[in-house]
Amino acid sequence: MDRIETDQMLADRGLRRTGARMAILTILERTNTHHSVSTLAQLAAAVRPTINASSVYRNVTAMTESGVLHCIEWAGELLYGLAITPHHHLICQPCGTLLEIPAGDLDRTAADLATGRRFTLNQAGQLLLGRCHQCSAA
Numbered sequence: 001m002d003r004i005e006t007d008q009m010l011a012d013r014g015l016r017r018t019g020a021r022m023a024i025l026t027i028l029e030r031t032n033t034h035h036s037v038s039t040l041a042q043l044a045a046a047v048r049p050t051i052n053a054s055s056v057y058r059n060v061t062a063m064t065e066s067g068v069l070h071c072i073e074w075a076g077e078l079l080y081g082l083a084i085t086p087h088h089h090l091i092c093q094p095c096g097t098l099l100e101i102p103a104g105d106l107d108r109t110a111a112d113l114a115t116g117r118r119f120t121l122n123q124a125g126q127l128l129l130g131r132c133h134q135c136s137a138a
């Protein structure tokens with residue numbers, strides 16, 4: 001995702017492009033994972049010391065309500081990520097690493113559940129628990 005897409009994403013949802021919003025989106029885009037608001041606040045302050053924690057909280061909430069971000073709950077914490085591309089979450093239980101996989105990767109499973117069990121799987125946002133390659137090797 002480049003800057004123009006990020007701008008468009010905010011504009012489409014009637015959100016103004018502010019320094020704090022751009023910082024949050026850039027962090028999520030670069031780290032390519034999901035973070036708690038407190039981690040986002042730390043990372044944002046490291047990039048731009050003028051962005052305070054309460055501004056990060058406010059903006060994360062506004063962007064989640066408008067669908068730019070979404071949040072998942074893991075280990076008692078809310079983790080926020082970019083919601084633009086539908087995806088599922090692979091979570092390593094021993095170390096807590098979160099990896100995103102495209103929602104399409106579960107299409108087969110979703111189709112099987114729909115025909116076999118008449119169960120409609122949510123198209124995105126699933127938490128799939130397991131072990132990452134590092135924890136498997138250990």
Ligand SMILES: [Zn+2]
Nearest residue numbers: 034070081089
């Ligand atoms: Zn996500």
Ligand SMILES: [Zn+2]
Nearest residue numbers: 092095132135
């Ligand atoms: Zn792991």
